[in-house]
Amino acid sequence: MTREELDRLVAQYTAxxxxxxxxxxALEWEETGLDQYRWNLTDRAYELAGALSHADPEPALQLAREMAPSAAEDALRKLARRLMEAQLKGIxxxxEALCGEPLERPPVYVSPLSTPQETPKATPRLSExxxxxxxxxxARKSWTSRTEFQVRGYLTLLSDMLGDPFIGNVTKNDMRRFGLELARLPSNMTKRFPGKTPREALEAAGDDETVxxxxxxxxxxxxxxxxxFFNWAVEHDHITQSPAAILKNMETGRASEDRHPFDDEDLRAYFxxxxxxxxxxxVEYWVPRIMAFTGCRLGEAAQLCAHDVRQQKGIxxxxxxxxxxxxxxxxxxxxxxVPMHPRLIELGLPEFASSAPSGFLWPKEMRTNPNPKGSPVDKLQKRLAYVLRSAGIEDAKKTASHSFRHTVSSRLKALSIPEYQISEILGHELGSISTGRYGxxxxxxxxxxxxxxxxxxx
Incomplete structure (x- = not known):
């Protein structure tokens, strides 16, 4: 990756x-919400500054890989650090703007190689x-079978909705229109409108509020x-800028609103x-207990190996x-x-892992799925969910696969544990900053x- 290419990617990201x-x-804020938002920004700034001070680009490496998937590892590390610097400058x-100062945007980057006389080159069709x-x-083993199935399906729908144009002809207006239509697409289209294309299904659904x-x-x-995908197309010089940059995520609410944590009575009844x-x-005995005391995801607990339960610096x-x-x-x-909770040690998890054969702790059918459309932990999830409902826990927003995670998060927050430390334990992204083992x-x-x-x- 040349310096000019690096500067261009960072400038696009900064803009x-x-x-x-x-x-x-520009949003309408309540003062209490604004105060919390300032605190969150400050926490993120400390995280970034800490990583930068240790020359650790890991928090932005995944973003760098998405923006430049074919770049060499050393170039990705340079890009990641530059992206972290841009994030910190933005924060x-x-x-400063939240303190009453004008928001000062950085100067617009102009490529020294761009000339108005350049003739646009022919580009392949979107589907190709x-x-x-x-x-x-x-080929790079960047996707699981399930991810491949999903993403290829997403891009096929995009191609169908746009009429499979040459990618160089796709405009921001095209993507803006697609974004509006995407939000109106019927769920379970193939079942509700069998034999119809996505556009035909959209037209058939019309403005029917019952769909x-x-x-x-x-x-x-x-x-x-x-x-x-469009960032990859830019990186491979098929297009000069991504028209998909105008696609914005829909508001989904806070994760705590999507799933409810367990209370003490739930936990007693479940176990x-x-x-x-x-x-x-x-696997049914240990995985729920591991999730309960670490907040890890079901998939993470299901794919533990014997050597993943170990001591690090005596912990x-x-x-x-x-x-x-x-x-x-x-x-x-x-x-x-993730440090092991004393209760897991008391229950004998280290001894169980050390006595288990080398390799994965749990049977293959509990952590894999031959159907690429399904979740790898589908079988285990159903077993745990059956016990949950049998225990009388009927709240649909309390689930065996997610509520342990929210339980750990909510209880640590109640203890005034800093947000970034909770994020490190749970292994999730805080804003645009991912924290974890290396971050x-x-x-x-x-x-x-x-x-x-x-x-x-x-």
Whole structure:
């Protein structure tokens, strides 16, 4: 990657960042919400500054890979650091604006190589380039089978909706219109309107308010995949700028509104029912307890290996990683070391792992799925969900696969644990900053002290 290409990518990202800042500043805020937002910005600034001070580009490496998927590793690290610097500058500018100062946008970057006399080159059709993009990601093993199935489907829908144009002819107006139509697409189209194309299904649904539309999370999955595809097309010089940059995510509400945490009575009822289950398997005994005391995702607990339960600097940890080929992680921030709660040690998790055969702790059918359309942990999830409902927990927003995570998050927040430390334990992204095993700014001993404060009736 040349310096000119690096400057261009960073300039595009910076411009988009400041567009988002302007959109945020234009919202109607309540003072309490604004205060919380300032605190969140400050936490993110400390995280970025900490990573930059340690020359650690990991928090932005995944973003760099999405923007320049074919770049060499050293170029990606340079790009990641530049992106983190742009993020930090944006946060500082936003905080100053929230203190009454004018928002100062950085100067617009103009490529020294661009000339008005250049003749646009012929470009491939959108469907052909989407196929090449998918083939490259599969060859690089960047996608799981399920991700491949989903993203190829997203891009096929895009091509169909736009009429499979030459990619160089796709404009921002085309993408703006597509974004509006995407939000109006019926859910479960193939079942509701069998034999119809997406556009025909959209026309058949019309303005009928009884027809369910795609959920915001589904719309956002489409737009994220499409933005990544167009960024790849820019990186490969098929187009000079991404028309998909104008696609914005739909508001989905805070995660805490999507799923409810368990209360003490829920936990007692669930584990009482679980332990009374006839023929209880080790995976059914341990995985819920691991999720309860770490807040890890079901997929992360299901793919633990014997050597992932180990000591680091004298502290028992769970190593959440993707070292083995059959492992997968949701984001780059998911890689992390989670200190083991004393209760898991008391229950004998280290001894169980050390006595288990090398390799994965749980049977293959509990962590993989031969159907690429389904979740890899579909079988295990259904088993745990059955016990949950059998225990009398009927709230649809309390689930065995998500509510443990929200339980840990909400209880640590109640203890006034800093947001970024909770993020490091849970391995999720805070704003646009991903934290985790390599992006962490907190030492293991401190995180262990945080975990040790978690009190659960299990």
């Amino acid at each position: 988009k960042t400041f567009d988002q800042i302007e959109d945020t500043l 500082k500018a936003e905080l 380039l989407a196929r090449q993009y998918g083939d490259e990601r599969v 369910p539309r795609l959920a915001p999370n589904s719309v956002n999955a489409y737009t994220q995949a499409i933005r990544s 009482r029912k679980l332990d009374a289950k006839r023929g209880l398997l080790p 028992w940890v769970l190593d959440i990683n993707e070292i083995e080929d059959d492992k997968y992680l949701k984001t780059t921030g998911s890689k992390r070391l 962490s700014v907190t030492d293991l001993a401190t995180l262990k002290a945080v975990i040790d404060q978690l009190a659960l009736p299990i």
